[in-house]
Amino acid sequence: MFLIGGAFTALAADLDGSFDDFEGNTIVGWGWDSSLPNTGVPVTVTITNKETGEQVKSFHQPAVTYRSDLEENGIGNGRHGFRINMNWDALADGAYVVEGTVDGKALSNPKTYVKGETAQTTAENNSTEESHEHTGLKSLGFFRTTGYCPCKQCSEGWGRRTSTGSIAKSSHTIAVDPRIIPYGSKVMINGIIYTAEDRGGGVKGNHVDIFFDTHAQTRQHGKQTQEVFLVLG
Numbered sequence: 001m002f003l004i005g006g007a008f009t010a011l012a013a014d015l016d017g018s019f020d021d022f023e024g025n026t027i028v029g030w031g032w033d034s035s036l037p038n039t040g041v042p043v044t045v046t047i048t049n050k051e052t053g054e055q056v057k058s059f060h061q062p063a064v065t066y067r068s069d070l071e072e073n074g075i076g077n078g079r080h081g082f083r084i085n086m087n088w089d090a091l092a093d094g095a096y097v098v099e100g101t102v103d104g105k106a107l108s109n110p111k112t113y114v115k116g117e118t119a120q121t122t123a124e125n126n127s128t129e130e131s132h133e134h135t136g137l138k139s140l141g142f143f144r145t146t147g148y149c150p151c152k153q154c155s156e157g158w159g160r161r162t163s164t165g166s167i168a169k170s171s172h173t174i175a176v177d178p179r180i181i182p183y184g185s186k187v188m189i190n191g192i193i194y195t196a197e198d199r200g201g202g203v204k205g206n207h208v209d210i211f212f213d214t215h216a217q218t219r220q221h222g223k224q225t226q227e228v229f230l231v232l233g
């Protein structure tokens, strides 16, 4: 990600891991201690009912699964992944917050898991855009969109590592101004659903920077003005 200024340096030191997307009943993520790059560290994941605040589940295990994407991105020897089987079926309908710590430090991107219709209805009731409640999309208006890639020119040595700790993927990762589009938001641009999980010094206000695998694709995207939709629920 393209960086300006010093605020980012502080964040980089705290990068200790993140959750990836849920795969069915598996919670996937990674975590490490950068001062012990080849040592597996313990991860604790807790699942809390968002409405009642009750902790319904807690897992504690080492994050030691090898992942080539981690090694390729400079995360030690790459043996820092974890996969946790979570039986969501055993829980009542509702929204659950999934939080984790690695070596005592919080993972950068807590997730929300929504089960059943109840939470969906709640989310829609909170939306002021009643006319869009059946589409699941809410227009955020027109944004300037640009592209970036893992190259030095675009990302200044960060490669695919994002400010939230996830590994950037094409057709998935966007950098945003989190005051406009909060981290973790799913937004649709030109039919593709992206996740807001990165930021950059040059991304301010109504501006989305879209991650591409190559600089050629980045150049091809250029600068555009595109309508951005928030994906609800």
Ligand SMILES: [Zn+2]
Pocket: 148, 149, 150, 151, 152, 153, 154, 155, 214, 215, 218
């Ligand atoms: Zn580039």
